[in-house]
Amino acid sequence: xxxxxxxxxxxxxxxxxxxxxxxxxxxxxxxxxxxxxxxxxxxxxxxxxxxxxxxxxxxxxxxxxxxxxxxxxxxxxxxxxxxxxxxxxxxxxxxxxxxxxxxxxxxxxxxxxxxxxxxxxxxxxxxxxxxxxxxxxxxxxxxxxxxxx
Amino acid sequence: xxxxxxxxxxxxxxxxxxxxxxxxxxxxxxxxxxxxxxxxxxxxxxxxxxxxxxxxxxxxxxxxxxxxxxxxxxxxxxxxxxxxxxxxxxxxxxxxxxxxxxxxxxxxxxxxxxxxxxxxxxxxxxxxxxxxxxxxxxxxxxxxxxxxxxxxxxxxxxxxxxxxxxxxxxxxxxxxxxxxxxxxxxxxxxxxxxxxxxxxxxxxxxxxxxxxxxxxxxxxxxxxxxxxxxxxxxxxxxxxxxxxxxxxxxxxxxxxxxxxxxxxxxxx
Numbered sequence: 001x002x003x004x005x006x007x008x009x010x011x012x013x014x015x016x017x018x019x020x021x022x023x024x025x026x027x028x029x030x031x032x033x034x035x036x037x038x039x040x041x042x043x044x045x046x047x048x049x050x051x052x053x054x055x056x057x058x059x060x061x062x063x064x065x066x067x068x069x070x071x072x073x074x075x076x077x078x079x080x081x082x083x084x085x086x087x088x089x090x091x092x093x094x095x096x097x098x099x100x101x102x103x104x105x106x107x108x109x110x111x112x113x114x115x116x117x118x119x120x121x122x123x124x125x126x127x128x129x130x131x132x133x134x135x136x137x138x139x140x141x142x143x144x145x146x147x148x149x
Numbered sequence: 150x151x152x153x154x155x156x157x158x159x160x161x162x163x164x165x166x167x168x169x170x171x172x173x174x175x176x177x178x179x180x181x182x183x184x185x186x187x188x189x190x191x192x193x194x195x196x197x198x199x200x201x202x203x204x205x206x207x208x209x210x211x212x213x214x215x216x217x218x219x220x221x222x223x224x225x226x227x228x229x230x231x232x233x234x235x236x237x238x239x240x241x242x243x244x245x246x247x248x249x250x251x252x253x254x255x256x257x258x259x260x261x262x263x264x265x266x267x268x269x270x271x272x273x274x275x276x277x278x279x280x281x282x283x284x285x286x287x288x289x290x291x292x293x294x295x296x297x298x299x300x301x302x303x304x305x306x307x308x309x310x311x312x313x314x315x316x317x318x319x320x321x322x323x324x325x326x327x328x329x330x331x332x333x334x335x336x337x338x339x340x341x342x343x344x345x346x347x348x349x350x351x352x353x354x355x356x357x358x359x360x361x362x363x364x365x366x367x368x369x370x371x372x373x374x375x376x377x378x379x380x381x382x383x384x385x386x387x388x389x390x391x392x393x394x395x396x397x398x399x400x401x402x403x404x405x406x407x408x409x410x411x412x413x414x415x416x417x
Binding site: 003008011014017018020074078081085093094101122126131 | 190191192195245246247248249250251254282283286287289290291292293294295296297298300301302303360363364365367368369371373374376377378380381384385402406409410413414
């Protein structure tokens, strides 16, 4: 598990370099990747499933990205995308195909299910935070306007 | 004769109120900014927002922006009643570069706070556009990402090293082959096929787990950015852009999958 956490950090760091994040953004983004995976592991220990852990991990990644964006005054997208790297279902996708190639449909179905659940969890997590962020921003704006009046 | 032509031109201008030369040049620069944002991995909502704000700062009465992944359309209404409109294709297939995006963001913030002259803006845009990502950093990033993610998905240290070595191959293809092969699906297919065959051959010689090495290298090609942006775009109401991106990324993923599957089949 410790190996996974360290490699999640380094893997996210690699992607941060690949996407050429600014020098000051590389470390916060990579830490987001590590924390995302820690959240995933913690939740998976409680609920043995794919969807709920990946959903909570992507919720975390999106919240962290929004906060980091406010603190660093930079677009949130870069922190989010690097943070989600450990959640991308590379392994389930590969095993789905390799099982399908062996005509082992039972396995292919299982892994394919996993892949879809991972992607769905990520998508729902991002969308939720995206929506709430919009609402919070608008509420804050309205409060500020009221103070001025 | 010359008089007649001039009068004709004047009449035409009165019929169709078009922006004066300065406004058109300004809009051209705004289009440069928007196109650069889309190419470097921004959501379209953000592009529309940035252009609208910059237009307002320049003094436009209203800005109407329409952006999808391959086209950017913008119409600028000036207070004196003139209108100028422009369309820009944005399908250049550049690599994602978040540093550029951040600098554009900073530039637009600065401009909105205190608009500066046209020449300075042009100068700043060119400066951002020409700053290419340092190749070595991208290479180191790919190597690090592929190597560690192979271990992350359960490979041994040797698998990580092997994935790192093949990541250099993928990087070389992305730098030298991608400009020739502009079709993204075909590029992803060929890139994963070649990598898959090489890994399969290496698997016959070295004691590596081929599946883990391949997974590490697949992670480099998976369109995670496009997928994330697709979801975000769709959720905030840019359904057309979102679905275009989603279909695009699924096709890429299919290309990658077919390439690796074929390689495994051949090397068995």
